[in-house]
Amino acid sequence: MKGHTLFNWIFTILAAMVLLFIIAPLAGMFFDSSFSEVRTTAADPAVRRSVWFTLAIAFASTLFFAVGAVPLAWIMARKKFPLKSVIQGVIDLPVVLPHTAAGIALLGFISREGVLGGAAQKAGILLVNNGAGIALAMAFVSLPFLINAARDGFAAVPERTEKAALTLGASQTRIFFTVSLPQAWRSVVSGFIMMFARGMSEFGAVVIIAYHPMIAPVLIYDRFNTYGISAARPASIIFILVALLFFVLFRVLATERRVLFKREDDASD
């Protein structure tokens, strides 16, 4: 038993060191800032605007791309097809790319000279230096989180329940919405939250696409460059607190599934 205790001690110490590494810089930042500094920065309209803008764009971007990402996740979980592992590699690609490189690649695509950007411009929409471009940059780097989580969720749904629904007369569409999605819901929402969280904290890809309007990570970088660390620190604290608040809020909502996803009987009876 002695060996077992020693094992536990070593693992506990190693784990604690890693946790400390995460917590210490954040805690240090909080201790190094005075409350009045934070309050003054929080009252700054530029900071407020930037934080809300970041949250709204990250949310909109996640919601918009979920429309295609969730079906893609279902296909990856359920269908067998040639080059499936290549497609999975493509889905994971944004995670391994340097984000600035991702931004450059995306810029070529959505700038006026790019395929999408050119088409959008003809329709009177500009994709660079505005919210739409930022949303695309956020989505580009954060989509794998939603797709992969949702794919795991769909894969865990017993296929037999879908087959049973077929024998009971349901169409594929109905089965997706009444059998597959409700059972995979937790994973889909969890992926949604991860994509949202990853999107709103994105800097590298966004800064290439649009320095202005400033999302919070760019604003923090801008303050640091212009005024130094003491000016960047309170803005960072505010953004971290707001982001954490929303992150926790979504997690709570997601665990109470029925708040977000009404049961079929509530909806139709």
Place this chain on the structure above:
Amino acid sequence: MLRTEKLSKRIDAFSLKDISIEVGKGDYYVLLGRSGAGKTQLLELICGLMNPDRGRIYLEGEDITYKRVQDRGIGMVFQDLSLFPHYSVKDNIMYPLRVRKMNLKERVDRVQHVAAGMNITDLLLRRPGTLSGGEKQRVALARTLVTDPKILLLDEPMASVDASLKDNIRRLLRRLNRNGQTIIHVTHDFGEAISLASRVGVIHNGRIIQEGTPLDVFNHPVNRFVARYAGIKNFFRVTFITSYKSASAISEKRTRFRLPRGEYPSSGLLIIGSSEVLLSRQGASGFGINNIRGVIDDIVPSPTGFEITVNAGDYFYADITHREMEESRFVTGEKVYVSFRPESLRIVGNGEDTKEY
């Protein structure tokens, strides 16, 4: 009512080959086979979850081979029951009625009616995760029956039910069938087949190897595999010796069997049911009876008494009751006579079966 014509389907390394069965209206057809024999795949072909590579399926005269699953009017209860865990029992049963866009009142009436029939009215508000195996089985049946299927397909319906509740489900299934429900029931359990089936099909390695009434299959197994399935353990590969006066057979281990007079092939497989084998210390008397001397090798308790294995060169298995055991007090190592009437011996198939399964 349902007829399949040379259905074939290849699934990875396994394939169903030339499956032709016919199930009449009101039949209780049991498809008997070991796991991996292709039973579930055949059900999936019939209900349309898979398409065959070759062959046709006819239901009430209509060719439904490539008809959509949803439109076939065939109900299926899966082995794992596949209840929707996120719905209540009521919503599970109501699911197919919603699909059919039935109005609420009619839906509720139908659910109440079928729930009463399945004796699950008090479970309607529960979630499947909180139910026992037997309760889940009833809910799954109710969810399928509420659609009024022309044929009900059941994949190992006793598999998730405790032994003590199997009788309940058996009664329920018999009642359904008596009320006119045509059923195809897949199982690996011969006892289950015999207690329910009006017809039995034995499936092995993707082929139907025998079809008939349970009694037919039990009394005239076409091969050793089916015989073993029917619970027969006494098998002897023999050479037949016939003359105009008598008939006999000699096994590979030189055991000699007296047979009723008649026509026999030159060699084949003899079987005898364990319950037809008698054990005694003196041997049984009677005209033409077989008395073979051997040594008790093993005595194993069975549901009805004991199964005694006797080594007489060949191994014989005999079932004896508790009372017979109390009277005889057989012990292992003891010398006994194995006795049976010549008429109890049966030849498997056409006598040419030499295939070992």
